[in-house]
Amino acid sequence: MRMRLRRGWILAAALTGAAAGAAAAEPAGCADLADRLETLTGYRIAAPVAGSQGGWCVFDRAVLTARGAPEIAAERLRLRGAVATDVIDLALEAGGVRLAPGLGQRDLDPILRETLRLQVADLAFMATAGPEGLAVRGGRLRLSGGTVVEVEADVAGAGLSAGSLLPGRLTWARLDWRNDGRLFRPVMESWGESLVDGADGGAAVDAARLALRQIARNLPGSLFQGEGQDRLEDALAALPQGRGRLALEFRSTRGIGAAQVAMAALSGDPLGPEALARLFAGAEMTVDWQPGLAP
Numbered sequence: 001m002r003m004r005l006r007r008g009w010i011l012a013a014a015l016t017g018a019a020a021g022a023a024a025a026e027p028a029g030c031a032d033l034a035d036r037l038e039t040l041t042g043y044r045i046a047a048p049v050a051g052s053q054g055g056w057c058v059f060d061r062a063v064l065t066a067r068g069a070p071e072i073a074a075e076r077l078r079l080r081g082a083v084a085t086d087v088i089d090l091a092l093e094a095g096g097v098r099l100a101p102g103l104g105q106r107d108l109d110p111i112l113r114e115t116l117r118l119q120v121a122d123l124a125f126m127a128t129a130g131p132e133g134l135a136v137r138g139g140r141l142r143l144s145g146g147t148v149v150e151v152e153a154d155v156a157g158a159g160l161s162a163g164s165l166l167p168g169r170l171t172w173a174r175l176d177w178r179n180d181g182r183l184f185r186p187v188m189e190s191w192g193e194s195l196v197d198g199a200d201g202g203a204a205v206d207a208a209r210l211a212l213r214q215i216a217r218n219l220p221g222s223l224f225q226g227e228g229q230d231r232l233e234d235a236l237a238a239l240p241q242g243r244g245r246l247a248l249e250f251r252s253t254r255g256i257g258a259a260q261v262a263m264a265a266l267s268g269d270p271l272g273p274e275a276l277a278r279l280f281a282g283a284e285m286t287v288d289w290q291p292g293l294a295p
Contacts, residue, residue: 030057033079036090039161040127042066045077056080056093070099088160089128091138097121119183120144125151129160133168146180156255169255177246184240205240212236220277228287235289244291252283 028036030049034057038044047062059077075096081089098120125139139151151174158168185205192204192211199207213236221229228248235246260279267275 027055028081028083030079033057033081033090036081036088036160037079037092040090042069042162043072047077053078073098087128087130089126090160091126092124094121094123097123118145127160129158129164132156133171134158134160134165143180143183145183146178147183148176148178150174150176157257166258169252169257169260170250171252171255173250175246175248179239179242179244179246181241181243188240209236209239212239215271215276218271218273218276220273220280223280223283223285225284225286228285231287231289234291235287238289238291242291244289247288247290248285250283250285252280254282256280256283 030052034045043064043066045059045062046065047059050058050060052058056078057080059074059079062074062077064072064074064077073096074094076094078093080091121144122142123140126137128135128137133154133156136151136153136155139149139153141147141149153173154171155165155168156171158165188208189201189204192199192206192208195211196204196207213233216229216232216236219229223229224232232248235242235244238244256279264270264275264279269275
């Protein structure tokens with residue numbers, strides 16, 4: 001099922017057009033781009049610029065470091081961006097990305113750390129910030145094991161920095177996730193162990209799956225378009241080994257931000273039906289799940 005994209009979205013058109021003009025008028029320097037990346041993600045590039053290519057700043061064998069976070073190594077890293085009046089954009093492409101040995105890995109669950117250590121990733125995205133908010137386009141993460149995640153989103157009131165995301169409100173998002181049937185198991189096992197004392201292995205995975213399915217059932221029926229709630233239930237029931245493709249699109253006129261999430265968290269049952277109904281009031285979501293497809 002092809003997902004329905006909203007037409008006539010003013011912010012996307014304005015930012016896209018402004019970004020195109022900015023890229024032609026005033027490209028950002030490599031040092032500025034590296035600073036923007038750090039402002040947005042907290043990661044600093046520990047490598048000199050190797051050169052430029054087609055408007056991209058190229059970093060070879062770059063190591064990215066952030067306080068309290070795992071180090072990331074990239075065989076290839078490219079940044080490009082531009083500045084215009086009230087509009088800033090940043091594009092990134094990285095290949096051969098993997099977790100690097102470092103002190104930041106100590107806080108990772110051992111099973112999850114070992115799983116991620118064996119994965120090599122390719123990553124790309126473009127973020128454009130303007131007066132109305134932040135638009136993320138072309139977000140793509142491909143892991144060597146076969147998992148592929150594609151994301152696009154609009155965050156009203158946010159800018160191109162981590163701090164500006166807090167007052168922002170998610171008004172639109174599209175997710176396309178191709179599950180390889182292997183990567184999600186260590187994640188669920190780690191979470192399940194925290195949910196049930198003494199649970200490990202398959203028991204921990206079962207606990208995590210049960211928790212996810214209960215949360216899905218608590219979501220308001222008005223949120224889903226068509227058979228979306230059933231499709232989401234099918235996708236969760238297939239975890240973690242079920243190979244397939246999950247596609248969803250979220251829309252909210254008022255948007256959902258940290259303030260709305262905080263209010264839900266302060267309720268007696270943050271993940272219960274009443275709290276989730278308030279959180280997602282007026283929002284819509286389409287969901288499609290195609291099992292058995294090669295990611």
